[in-house]
Amino acid sequence: xxxxxxxxxxxxxxxxxxxxxxxxxxxxxxxxxxxxxxxxxxxxxxxxxxxxxxxxxxxxxxxxxxxxxxxxxxxxxxxxxxxxxxxxxxxxxxxxxxxxxxxxxxxxxxxxxxxxxxxxxxxxxxxxxxxxxxxxxxxxxxxxxxxxxxxxxxxxxxxxxxxxxxxxxxxxxxxxxxxxxxxxxxxxxxxxxxxxxxxxxxxxxxxxxxxxxxxxxxxxxxxxxxxxxxxxxxxxxxxxxxxxxxxxxxxxxxxxxxxxxxxxxxxxxxxxxxxxxxxxxxxxxxxxxxxxxxxxxxxxxxxxxxxxxxxxxxxxxxxxxxxxxxxxxxxxxxxxxxxxxxxxxxxxxxxxxxxxxxxxxxxxxxxxxxxxxxxxxxxxxxxxxxxxxxxxxxxxxxxxxxxxxxxxxxxxxxxxxxxxxxxxxxxxxxxxxxxxxxxxxxxxxxx
Amino acid sequence: xxxxxxxxxxxxxxxxxxxxxxxxxxxxxxxxxxxxxxxxxxxxxxxxxxxxxxxxxxxxxxxxxxxxxxxxxxxxxxxxxxxxxxxxxxxxxxxxxxxxxxxxxxxxxxxxxxxxxxxxxxxxxxxxxxxxxxxxxxxxxxxxxxxxxxxxxxxxxxxxxxxxxxxxxxxxxxxxxxxxxxxxxxxxxxxxxxxxxxxxxxxxxxxxxxxxxxxxxxxxxxxxxxxxxxxxxxxxxxxxxxxxxxxxxxxxxxxxxxxxxxxxxxxxxxxxxxxxxxxxxxxxxxxxxxxxxxxxxxxxxxxxxxxxxxxxxxxxxxxxxxxxxxxxxxxxxxxxxxxxxxxxxxxxxxxxxxxxxxxxxxxxxxxxxxxxxxxxxxxxxxxxxxxxxxxxxxxxxxxxxxxxxxxxxxxxxxxxxxxxxxxxxxxxxxxxxxxxxxxxxxxxxxxxxxxxxxxxxxxxxxxxxxxxxxxxxxxxxxxxxxxxxxxx
Numbered sequence: 001x002x003x004x005x006x007x008x009x010x011x012x013x014x015x016x017x018x019x020x021x022x023x024x025x026x027x028x029x030x031x032x033x034x035x036x037x038x039x040x041x042x043x044x045x046x047x048x049x050x051x052x053x054x055x056x057x058x059x060x061x062x063x064x065x066x067x068x069x070x071x072x073x074x075x076x077x078x079x080x081x082x083x084x085x086x087x088x089x090x091x092x093x094x095x096x097x098x099x100x101x102x103x104x105x106x107x108x109x110x111x112x113x114x115x116x117x118x119x120x121x122x123x124x125x126x127x128x129x130x131x132x133x134x135x136x137x138x139x140x141x142x143x144x145x146x147x148x149x150x151x152x153x154x155x156x157x158x159x160x161x162x163x164x165x166x167x168x169x170x171x172x173x174x175x176x177x178x179x180x181x182x183x184x185x186x187x188x189x190x191x192x193x194x195x196x197x198x199x200x201x202x203x204x205x206x207x208x209x210x211x212x213x214x215x216x217x218x219x220x221x222x223x224x225x226x227x228x229x230x231x232x233x234x235x236x237x238x239x240x241x242x243x244x245x246x247x248x249x250x251x252x253x254x255x256x257x258x259x260x261x262x263x264x265x266x267x268x269x270x271x272x273x274x275x276x277x278x279x280x281x282x283x284x285x286x287x288x289x290x291x292x293x294x295x296x297x298x299x300x301x302x303x304x305x306x307x308x309x310x311x312x313x314x315x316x317x318x319x320x321x322x323x324x325x326x327x328x329x330x331x332x333x334x335x336x337x338x339x340x341x342x343x344x345x346x347x348x349x350x351x352x353x354x355x356x357x358x359x360x361x362x363x364x365x366x367x368x369x370x371x372x373x374x375x376x377x378x379x380x381x382x383x384x385x386x387x388x389x390x391x392x393x394x395x396x397x398x399x400x401x402x403x404x405x406x407x408x409x410x411x412x413x414x415x416x417x418x419x420x421x422x423x424x425x426x427x428x429x430x431x432x433x434x435x436x437x438x439x440x441x442x443x444x445x446x447x
Numbered sequence: 448x449x450x451x452x453x454x455x456x457x458x459x460x461x462x463x464x465x466x467x468x469x470x471x472x473x474x475x476x477x478x479x480x481x482x483x484x485x486x487x488x489x490x491x492x493x494x495x496x497x498x499x500x501x502x503x504x505x506x507x508x509x510x511x512x513x514x515x516x517x518x519x520x521x522x523x524x525x526x527x528x529x530x531x532x533x534x535x536x537x538x539x540x541x542x543x544x545x546x547x548x549x550x551x552x553x554x555x556x557x558x559x560x561x562x563x564x565x566x567x568x569x570x571x572x573x574x575x576x577x578x579x580x581x582x583x584x585x586x587x588x589x590x591x592x593x594x595x596x597x598x599x600x601x602x603x604x605x606x607x608x609x610x611x612x613x614x615x616x617x618x619x620x621x622x623x624x625x626x627x628x629x630x631x632x633x634x635x636x637x638x639x640x641x642x643x644x645x646x647x648x649x650x651x652x653x654x655x656x657x658x659x660x661x662x663x664x665x666x667x668x669x670x671x672x673x674x675x676x677x678x679x680x681x682x683x684x685x686x687x688x689x690x691x692x693x694x695x696x697x698x699x700x701x702x703x704x705x706x707x708x709x710x711x712x713x714x715x716x717x718x719x720x721x722x723x724x725x726x727x728x729x730x731x732x733x734x735x736x737x738x739x740x741x742x743x744x745x746x747x748x749x750x751x752x753x754x755x756x757x758x759x760x761x762x763x764x765x766x767x768x769x770x771x772x773x774x775x776x777x778x779x780x781x782x783x784x785x786x787x788x789x790x791x792x793x794x795x796x797x798x799x800x801x802x803x804x805x806x807x808x809x810x811x812x813x814x815x816x817x818x819x820x821x822x823x824x825x826x827x828x829x830x831x832x833x834x835x836x837x838x839x840x841x842x843x844x845x846x847x848x849x850x851x852x853x854x855x856x857x858x859x860x861x862x863x864x865x866x867x868x869x870x871x872x873x874x875x876x877x878x879x880x881x882x883x884x885x886x887x888x889x890x891x892x893x894x895x896x897x898x899x900x901x902x903x904x905x906x907x908x909x910x911x912x913x914x915x916x917x918x919x920x921x922x923x924x925x926x927x928x929x930x931x932x933x934x935x
Contacts, residue, residue: 101516250458254451299486308486314473315481316489328489350474354467361463368456372449380448384455391459395466402469 011440012073013065019077020057027053027084030324034088037325038095053084056118063122064433067129072366072436078359079414079429083114083422085356086415088324089336089343096330106336106417113419117426124430131434135378138191141184148181152235166237176420178240179411182389183427185244186251190381193255197377201256236282239396239410245269246392251385254371290406306333310342310401314353321349337417338409341398356415357398364391367432373439383435386428491540492519499523500555500578500816502535502547505587508580510535510548510625519631528624530590533617533653534583534758534809537625541636546653547581547809550757554579554813554821561822565815577816584613584811584824589894592926593618596919602900603654603788606923609796609886609895611826612805614756616896616923617789619654621646654899656760660785661899664871665724665853665912666882667780669794671733672721672844674744676837678736682718682844688728689713694772701730701775704870704911718844722852724868726779733778734771741778747832748794748804756789756807763790780871792897793829795884798841799865799892802833846889854883856917859925863889866920868912878903883916887924894927896920 028050035041057080064071091107098104128134134141151168152158159167159174167174193200249265252258276283289304293311298304309332317327329335329343336343345353367387371380390413397416400407411421473481482490498521501511509531512521523538525531536546544552553559557578565577593604597620606616627639643651652658675684688709692701709715709725720728733741742765746752750763766773766783776782789807797804806829813822833841845865848854854866866885873880881903886895898920903910 099516250455254448254455257448257451294484311473311477312481312484312487312489314470315478316487316493318474318478328492331488331492345470345474350470353470353474357463357466357470361460364459364463365456368452368459371452377448380452384448384452388455388459391462395462398466399462399469402466402473404465404469 011070013061013069016064016073016077017061019074020061020080023077023081023084024050024053024057026081027087030085030088031091033324034092034095037323038092038099040095056115060118060122063125067125068433068437070437070440070442071125071433072370072440075363075366075429075432075436078363078366079426082356082359082414085344086340086412086417087111087114089329089340089347089415090417092325092347093330093336093343095325096328096335100330109419110417110422113422116419117422120423121426121430121433124427125433128430128434131382131431131438132376132378134187134382135191135194138188138195141191142188145181145184145188148177148184149235149240151177166235166240173419176411176418178237179418179420179424180427182240182243182247182393183386183424183431186247186382186385186389189248189251190378190385193251193381194377197255200252201258236280237409238276238283238286238406239400239408242269242396242408243389243393243410246396247385247389250388250392251381254381254384255377286406286408290403293403306339307401307403307407309333310339311403313342313346314402317346317349317353319350321345321347321352323347337411338397339401340412340416341401344415357394360390360394360413364388366436370432370436370439374435375439379435379438383432383439386432390425390428497521497556498577499538500557500580502531503580503582504531504585504590507587509587515631517631522631523625523629525624525626525629528626529622530587530594530618531583531585532622532625533619533655534585534614535625537623537628539628539636539640540631541633542628542640546758547583550755551581551810551813554581559821561813562815565817565819565821579813579815579821581810582812582814584608584615584809585617586615586927586930588930589616589923589926590618592616593919593923594620596922597898597900600900600915601648601654601902602898602916603658604896604898604919604923605655605788605792606894606896606927607792607796607805607807609799609892610805612796612807612829613811613824613826614807614809615894615927617653617655617809619652619658621648621650623650653758654788654901656756656758656787656789658761658787660761660763660787661880661882661901662782662871662873663780663784663786663791664869664880664882665726665729665780666791666794666867666869666884666897667778667784667786668721668724668729669798669841669845669867669884670745670748671729671736671741671778672717672841673748673798673833673837674736674740675717675732676833676840677744678740680717682716682840684717685714686717686720686725686728687713687731688715688720688725689731690727692727692730692775694730694775695734696770697772699772701726701779703727718847721844721867722847724848724853729778730775734774738766738769738774738777741774744832747830748797749790749829750786754806756809758809760789760807761787763787780869788897788899791882791884791899792895795867795886795897796895797832798838798845799886799895800838801835802838803831804829842889845885849885853911853913854885854917856913857883857885857921857924859887859921859928862887862924862928864921864924865889865892866917868917870911873902878910881910881912881915883912883920885917885920885924887928893931894924896923896927898923 060076090110094104094107152166157168159169166176166178253262277287285303292298293304293307313329313332324347327346329346332339364387367383371383374380393413397410397412399405411418413425499512501508509526511524513524515522536548538544538548555578589606593616602620604618608615623643628636630636690708703726709723710719750765753762754760764785766777769777773782777784806827808824811824815821842865849857849864849866853868857864857866864887869882871880881900884897886892898916900915
């Protein structure tokens with residue numbers, strides 16, 4: 001007797017739609033509050049904004065239904081909510097600056113970048129039907145990553161902003177190639193480690209109980225790593241340097257399961273950090289500002305004023321915040337970019353800040369679930385690497401603002417002002433969605 | 448590879464847990480100390496960035512917060528800063544608050560408990576917290592007249608409503624414009640303050656209530672007269688008035704102003720003695736009455752008391768256990784007797800108000816932003832230093848001073864004016880302080896005024912209270928009567 005068994009499984013697209021509705025509501029309400037408190041609330045403009053927000057979210061949703069119907073249903077709503085809150089806060093800072101006679105339009109520019117980012121995300125989902133083709137470009141990605149890091153050092157196009165030479169200028173637009181380089185490196189690490197993980201893990205001389213890989217296996221990795229760190233030191237961008245190093249160690253661990261390597265890597269990092277602290281004045285200043293932020297001498301010398309300003313802002317927000325549009329986040333330099341978390345903490349309070357951090361935890365968690373669910377090693381490494389990239393980048397910048405670690409300049413994913421970071425992070429989202437589509441797709445039953 | 452991915456997830460969780468702990472630490476546990484940190488400009492902005500209630504004089508806002516485009520949101524603005532500086536004080540982001548800006552801060556800032564329901568309403572209505580407006584008892588025109596008459600002479604004018612104690616005018620000279628201290632440029636405010644604070648003329652000092660107290664000179668004879676009336680004297684009682692009165696136990700002798708005689712004989716009436724401001728007569732009367740009687744009377748009028756209007760008034764002083772010669776000198780307002788112009792205005796007002804001394808006050812009404820009354824001052828009796836008949840005897844004597852004596856410069860056509868002059872020696876070399884205290888109309892007083900001009904103003908050593916201070920008092924009284932007649 002034969003029975004036809006129908007296997008029901010949840011794709012979650014319906015849940016995604018509901019969650020997207022929620023994040024659209026949050027996004028629109030946040031902007032409404034900001035406009036209301038700046039006394040520029042215009043209903044017709046709000047309607048337009050609502051239409052655009054709904055159109056974008058619905059567009060992504062429909063694209064997923066059509067081209068990646070098994071993709072994770074939680075990632076996009078979480079990302080959309082963070083992006084919406086970021087847009088509202090950036091717009092709010094614009095109003096604060098306009099109030100002080102120095103009008104800016106970061107909000108509008110950022111809205112444009114969000115549209116571009118979402119567009120790129122959908123394009124990748126449509127074009128890249130199988131992420132495994134990326135493995136073919138392992139070494140290309142490595143080279144691209146290096147080039148991306150090197151570009152700002154080029155004479156004509158390189159730009160130095162606030163002491164960090166991490167920008168290039170193309171067609172009148174400035175671009176931060178480091179944000180894209182991190183994705184290239186994740187692809188490179190994933191491809192390379194998947195090919196060589198066995199040799200890396202098993203062979204090689206054993207010194208002091210730790211098995212070291214053979215030089216010829218380790219070579220390409222070391223080249224990329226040393227080059228990346230060296231370039232970052234020359235560009236004086238500690239945040240990206242720390243990020244790349246962290247991704248490298250994290251993915252190496254996932255590939256080889258060698259805790260000893262993590263210990264070694266972290267140890268190497270501390271040596272490097274101590275070295276930088278003694279060698280480079282601009283690094284030492286950050287250590288001092290971190291450890292002695294509230295010290296009157298350090299404060300009055302200007303080294304920790306931004307950091308302490310952020311703390312003051314967050315403290316004034318307290319448990320429930322001053323309310324969106326009702327605090328003074330604009331008192332802190334870069335309240336719309338590096339310090340946007342302090343701005344959000346001030347106006348949304350600890351409650352709002354924890355909610356935002358939880359969204360990051362959810363995104364990273366879904367990435368890790370994807371890594372566990374997907375069946376091929378390259379996909380596992382890539383999903384874990386991309387998830388860890390978002391986690392580490394958030395930790396580095398938010399931890400810097402909150403004095404958990406020394407302050408380094410990096411863009412808070414999805415929240416902070418900056419076109420390169422916005423597009424790069426939407427690319428990560430697209431890749432994660434594509435891998436999760438594979439991971440959650442029901443296995444075809446083979447007789 | 449699933450096992451290391453799970454471990455990596457745990458690492459990520461720990462990282463975010465660290466961020467959450469840090470956020471809680473900053474926003475809850477450390478929030479108090481961060482918020483009270485002196486470098487936290489937010490706390491300053493929160494206080495200075497709120498809409499602060501205005502000061503209102505005669506229905507017009509004379510001090511108010513104007514919205515501006517800087518981090519403080521509001522600029523404290525003074526329409527006629529110098530005229531009201533003594534009462535309002537300043538409101539500075541660098542030097543804090545003084546005078547009424549300080550004493551009424553809770554109401555102005557809207558943090559007062561009295562404004563609790565208004566705050567709650569603002570909260571639910573989504574309106575910004577608004578401070579109460581403070582209506583002053585000062586009358587703009589009296590302030591203007593007093594300031595104009597005082598001109599650039601150093602001194603002070605205090606005018607009271609004798610029936611209520613309301614301070615109708617309080618002018619001190621030289622003064623300052625609070626606007627220069629209320630700016631938002633720390634550097635400019637610092638410079639302006641430094642200049643004011645090092646100015647030897649002391650423009651930041653409110654001479655009317657809190658300057659160096661002055662020897663009251665002959666105006667103190669009102670207290671001695673009151674003590675005499677209390678002891679059974681009448682205005683017609685005779686007192687001993689020689690041309691020169693040797694002081695017991697000293698080689699010094701008291702003489703009258705310019706060495707003149709007080710009357711045709713050495714026995715004159717008490718009224719005559721006050722009319723010509725006879726030094727020898729009052730020195731002798733004081734020694735006869737004894738210091739205790741004078742001290743008690745002075746204290747009934749408020750001497751040695753500290754009180755608030757709500758600005759703190761420096762207590763006026765009396766000598767400690769004086770000998771006979773010192774009692775003689777004290778009886779003519781010299782030696783260690785000191786008084787604020789406010790104190791002398793109170794003496795005058797008590798005489799004007801049938802012996803009932805009303806507590807002076809500067810704040811009439813506090814209104815919430817919706818104009819509802821939060822606080823309303825009602826007149827409070829300070830004490831009853833004179834009986835009604837003693838007060839009318841003293842009034843009669845003071846009318847004589849203005850009609851026939853040293854206070855003739857204060858005469859107002861068609862109005863009976865009561866007054867007393869004072870010319871207080873300030874020691875060797877410098878010109879005397881000149882006083883005039885008085886009230887008008889004598890039958891139904893609407894104003895009691897005290898004027899002091901330091902060191903005789905422009906007249907120098909030739910100055911007397913009659914010449915220098917009386918015309919200023921006259922102008923103020925005239926204006927007060929005019930306002931009263933117009934029903935304002």
